[in-house]
Amino acid sequence: MNRVGGFLLIMLIAVAITAGMAFLLYRDELGRLRDTVSRGSLVAKLDIGQIEYADKGAGVPLLSIHGAGGGFDQGLALAADLLGGGFRVVAPSRFGYLRTPVPKDASPAAQGDAHAALLSRLNVPKAVVIGVSAGARSAVELTLRHPDKVAVLILVVPALYSPTSPVSIDVGRGNKFAFWAVNAGGDFAWWVAENIAPSVLIRFLGVRPALVAAAPQAERDRVMSFVRSVEPLSLRFPGINIDSAPELHELPLEEITAPTIIISARDDLFNTLPAAEFTAGKIPGAKLVVHDTGGHLLVGRVQEVRKAIRAFLGGVGLTLSGQ
Template identity: 35%
Template sequence: MGTAVVRTLVAGAAVAGVGAAVVRYRQDLAAAQARLDAVDRQVIASRFGPVEYAERGTGEPVLVSHGIFHGSDGGLLSVRDMLVDRRVVVPSRFGYLGSAMPTDASAADQAEAFVAVLDRLGLSAVDVVGISAGTGAAVQLALRYPDRVRHLVVSSGNFPGSGTAQAPPEWARVFYSDPAMWLLKVCARPMFAGLMGVPDGFPRGPEDAGVMAEMLESVFPIGPRARGAVFDAYVTNPEINSYPLQELRVPTLIVHAVDDPLASYAAAAAGAARIPGARLVSLESGGHLQLGQADRVRTEVSAFLDS
């Protein structure tokens, strides 16, 4: 076979490979958009602009402050196994999905937007769950409106002393995109899983693998979440270092895995020590997604919210 023929075949294979990747990318993004469109999301007007929310279930109301790269859809997914007999309300935080990204916003502003949702729904008091980067807004809500927060649960939370973004925001604006994140997911899945907080050694079985795959896919499409993710990385997460946790006056439960590679367990333990009466539930494994810990988390959270 001549050199020219070999070069032609290699070039053809490369083109075919790129073509197949483009087809898969489009299929994956279409599937992600379909999942998002299947979630019944509502929008209210507020002084911060549109605020989107989704809800499910019946029972005692719980407001969920979702984590980074999520939104109302991902928030519902994150607490699906935790809150099985409650009315769950999940606003999309600033810059996520259908919620506005106000200029010079703060987590305190986000707490005020939460109040706007509660007022619209006629909810005078709720339990609150803050997840990961949603910790700041959940804590601000409890600090500013203790009469409206019955219990505060922080799951895989960002506490003072946790790591914050080091790269310039401009880099994040490029990286937090569907093409970049999709390529990472497809070509370097262990790295992508690590970015989402999965520790080494996971998944440990089919159930873990299923939950992990679902959670990793849940961040797509990235596009309508990107502004919120940048806001979380460079504003919401660093802000919590200045919060007066010792002034919290609502019953607080912190659930955190000791092997969480994203949010420091040591920082969570130190945060728990600063909050009067707070209880720390230490999970021996499971990482940021608390893989394999669903039963224990559900039991602990249910007992706490019923107390």
């Protein structure tokens, strides 16, 4: 074997060893993630089907409805980040996420009915309801279809109907890769991107990577925690598939009587601001809070968002403990 051939052989062996080590790391981490999401939740068998949920904390009942790529775990994290303490948090996994199967009717209206049934099963007569991103759809349906269940409605970066400028996602080169990973239910592809090119996934989640790069370390850690929370992607893919092809239409928002606060950002790469403005204009007395920057994950705005929400809750007579 000549010198070039020997060098190529060494390179091939090095690549094979590196790939093998990477796969072992991936397998161990995926196993840990699967174990994590298999615990910390319960399953309610309701007339409408099986619904996974977590029930944590004590205080004012809060139904925390996660967005696309989530599950009960994301619902818990969002409640902690955006609202703080003083709540009994009920966080369901929506249709197609983790241990909640996809029913024949997976519409936001059916999901709203599922939320109401879960609250009834848990003997929660009325709750503060927060719907984030795609979770805002079933939060609104719950409020319209079961108004007696909703004390306050909170919509954050809501992926709702807008007649002029719909919610959308940029189909750039990086997002095409992320779309492929999601559509393939590709745990390994997501994990590789997370470790090698996290900026691709950050943009896919609706945030400019430069905004995250300039944020304090704690905020960068929060964003990466959110990126990692999408894994195992394969256990969330059926739900992502539902959320990715919504049949959005105008709803009778003027019938909502619950006190409502809506929060979005001008630089949200999912373009939720027009929907937030339209919704706020239709719901009587709704309060709209718009941040100039923050993106879909409200980078650098979490403390402001929490302060605004808690002040709003106090203004409608809800007394909270904790921060």
